[in-house]
Amino acid sequence: MYDKKTNAYGTCRYREHRITIHKNFFLCCPDLDHVRSVIAHELLHSAPCCYREGHKGKWKIYAKEFTEATKDYIHHYTIQRTGSMNLANYNNITKYGIYCQNCNKWIDVRYKRTSVIKNIDECFCPCCGAKALKVIDVTNKDIRELGL
Known part of the structure; x- marks a missing residue:
């Protein structure tokens, strides 16, 4: 890339x-x-x-x-x-990190406010199955730092 x-x-x-x-x-x-x-x-x-x-x-x-x-x-x-x-419009794009508070893992990063981001309370963690996901603004973080 x-x-x-x-x-x-x-x-x-x-x-x-x-x-x-x-x-x-x-x-x-x-x-x-x-x-x-x-x-x-x-x-x-x-x-x-x-x-x-x-x-x-x-x-x-x-x-x-x-x-x-x-x-x-x-x-x-x-x-x-x-x-x-x-593509010039996407240089400083907002990133939404999906984090599981139960197993303390980063699950995914989304670049648009998708239905998953909007309805995060209804989603389950794919690792532990808990309904403990949280959306965190990770715009200024390198995705590699999150382990994704």
Whole structure:
């Protein structure tokens, strides 16, 4: 993952045999199908037949075929050239930490005020089963410090 460029969701480094996904896109995108599509987009760039094709030629043909072939699947892929999510807006994003007061463990971190965050009193800890979860603002903490 990287966080320097804010105009690309991901990149393919063909010679290094590596793809990267922008940290804020990966963590904040609410649609997992969109995340999967971006990963497939970058993997398609890594195919030998698509090397140096950019978003034209064989890359464009295979992207269209892949999108068409998965359109009826539950988890469909839409491989396209551009997106509309402005990653610069997610640099100082609020993070909600979910902490179990019974087993003293960090359970998860959410980047949006989801229904889990709003209804935390109704949720059970996946580790100990207790209904003792608490939401804590962890915006200025490194997630690695929480052990997640």
